[in-house]
Amino acid sequence: MTVQNKGEPGSAKPYLQIDRLTKKFGNFVALDSVSLEVYEGEFICFLGPSGCGKTTFLRAIAGLDIQTSGTVMQDGADISALPPAERDFGIVFQSYALFPNLTAERNIAFGLENQKVGKSAIDKRVNELLELVGLPDQGPKYPAQLSGGQQQRIALARALATSPGLLLLDEPLSALDAKVRSHLRHEMKALQRRLGVTTVMVTHDQEEALTMADRIVVMNHGVIEQVGTPTQIYREPDTLFVADFIGAMNQVSGRVNSDDRITIGELSFKSRTHGLASDAPVVAAIRPEDIVPRDPRDESEAENSLEVEIDDMEFLGSFWRVSLKSSALGEASLMADLSINATRTLAAEVGSTIRVALPADRLWVFPPAGSL
């Protein structure tokens, strides 16, 4: 994989430079030569399905499970072989790993004690941190007396106590229920922005990644599929995997016609330029919200438009998700998101026929999965 830092802020300097990192467990390659640069103050998310190597990547950066090969530079220094204690990071685990026999404030103070810091200075810092994570009164409680969300924030405060240069978070929110989770998402993001601490978070939840990250690193099977801002990842997926993994995506198999044309069923479509060999089997992909319903009074033969029958309709509150079929497309069916307005003007209902267009710049073409 090459480095694909499309979204780096131009002025910032790379704080973490990871070069061709490989981690093997016996013969199993959990990370396959991944490279990445993280900029100072950035919030990076590792996103991917379970087992794709996100935690392995994070632990290599922390020095908890040092990579087989490849280098990690932090703030200009090569830390590749250093044990965790000689690195500069704070970490929050999915389990939080709070010390059960110590109160919240003793947990937070754990990294401050024993460091030639006076007791009053420690107390001051602990209160500051409790304030920071919004739990000023919970200091004397034990972890077992705190809710999951509170525990998570104490763990965060403990990780931040020593003001580390790098904050590592391994699925910090996934043990919480949905409501607390979405609340904490924003809180954590705001906190990170305020402190400006470079942060790497592992998650398998795309919504979490899309809402929190400055840049997302999409991973699959031990390799990086794409690195980019949430919008880039969503709007311009580099690979079929990314397209499929993030958001909803219609996938239809077809064949290459020319550099920017493909055939699906009996129809030919203009697509984004793809550079694949002529006649190669491909997967065409388009997001449901990118399918445009056409005004039925407009009789012109516009490009990429076709007649489809509504197979099914599902009301999702702010829009309708309709399932579309067309004999010309063969077996394939398409999902399209139609606004409530559009369904009304089109008088769309199950069984009725409408015209839709697949905008060429929204029609992605990828080699089919499994063929590289």
Next chain:
Amino acid sequence: MTELADTAPAAPLIKPKTSKDDRIMVGFILVICLYLLITLAFPLYAMLSKSFSTYAFDLTNFEFQVNAGDGWSEPFSAAEQNDKIQKFKPKDLVTSSDGRLATTEFFPDFSFRSPTLYRLRQVRGDTSFLFGTERVDDTEWHEYSSNDFRRIVIRASGDTGLDNFRTYFSTPALFRSIENSLFISFLSTIITVSLAFGFAYALNRSTMRFKGLFKLVAMIPILVPSLLPGIALVYLFGNQGMIKGLLFGESIYGPIGIVIGSVFFTFPHALIIITTALAISDSRLYEAATALRASRWRTFWTVTIPGARYGLISAAFVVFNLVITDFGLPKVIGGQYNMLAVDIYKQVIGQQNFEMGAVVSVVLLIPALLAFGVDRYVQKKQVAQLSARSVPYVPKPHRQFDRICLAYCSLVAVFIVGLIAVCQYAALIKFWPYNLSLSLDNYNFEVMDGGGWDSYTNSIQLGLYTALIGTVVVFVGAYMVEKVNGFFTTRSAFQFLAMMPMAIPGMVLGLAYIFFFNNPDNPLNAIYGTLAIMVICTVTHFYTVSHLTAVTALKQMDREFEAVAASLKQPFQRLFARVTVPVCLPSILDISIYLFVNAMTTVSAVIFLYSPDTTLASVAVLNMDDAGDIAPAAAMGMMIFYTNVGARLIHQFVSRKLVRTTQAWRGG
């Protein structure tokens, strides 16, 4: 994109730098490894090599000349002379390392008053003889008067080989013990496991009353030496036994006594394992069985037994191992019925034949190792079964079933309490069966053979030191091996060493200690005969269970504590002291009480190691019983019992208090 990766120069391999914490931890592991090597592996090796070392009188190497006043005869070897006088058969010449043979044996007409002169020399310098206490191993001729000549003994010379084993298997009196030991162990195992299963079943599946009491009573045998039931049986069924008639003329001294006593002392061990197995079996299966209208009986055979099968197998092997390696009980009640563990004792203490003791030890190791191996295998399976999350079974009242359970458990409880009560009674009466008045005379240990009250205080000391040192060594070792990063080989070696003691019978360990520590060339020789060697031996003897308890407790801690501490730049010692130890304190207390109780009751390992200054209560029970002072033996046995009860109560109290004061953070 992949092409790029292929053509790019290979990324550098990383050799992780070990952290200071890891280096310290591995240092600790190595120290404890060394401890286990010295206290376990080396002694066992010494014992093994002893079993292969043979001793015989090499007659060809000794030559005589005789001068009866008419000049020196031609030299003739002892072997030639033996052929001539047909004195010793080849098997008579096989002996132990301490074997001695008087040279006068070769001269049937020898008289120390005669004026005859003798000369003796050795052809090669690899043998020796003693003149009084003076050792001669040169190849010179030595001349002696007949009065001096009678003070000469030939020493045996050593070799290695299978001769000891050959001797063992050609001596019916010895190898018959294998059969006996296997028979007794099988029988006791079947009875104990059946009884314990019934008991566990009643506790787990019925709603009978007094469950707590039954659980307590069932644990009593753990608190006494295994030979105590033997003493009770003597009082009940011995030659002057209270209810001797119940045996219909059979003798309690022998298999009957050993089996009854074995069932008594192994019962709690089997019960603990089977209770655990039953407790984890899934209630959903029972609901399914009820839904299918399966009868109680059918449910029992199709759900209960298969669910508990690993527990049953595991319990069977544990019981088998306990019985076959036990020494105290067959010593007390075995009579003429020979068992392997007692043979070791007889060979070593009775006949001073250390090589044969080592041979019997090796023989005893085989079934013990097998049982151990199977048990470990089964335990692993059960853990796998456990991890599938199950819903605990909650029994519903069923009058008749509950009544049967209550009756059954009461019967077992009467058996256990009964034997203990008989011992207490025996300890308190003046002179069974002639003077039944009560007195404390039997507690006047000073006038008995066995070390007096000193042996009791020695035992307490042994218990406390073992608990203290053992707990520290075991817990620290378990922590290091669980938490250190990397060092795979060292960790595996340590784990292997920590599991080994479970497979080593106490008698074997004790004998191995003689061979290793009583060797004058061993710099650790100084601890031989002290309390220290018994503490070391006991810690090692009971290492495995303690280690597993510690490991289980440590595994329940969050795996990432060390990672968090490292990220906060805190050394592991600080985490260990502030978090690990406080959180694991209940388990640490469990380990220490386990070590204390076992140190109080153990006989097998320490029987070879005590000296007149370090006699122990458990050994005193054995020795007093051996000397015929059965009532004082019972009294001392009861002292051990009460001490252990006291220790248990203290343990309970401290644990309760601990749980109460830490309830806030334990989330209870």
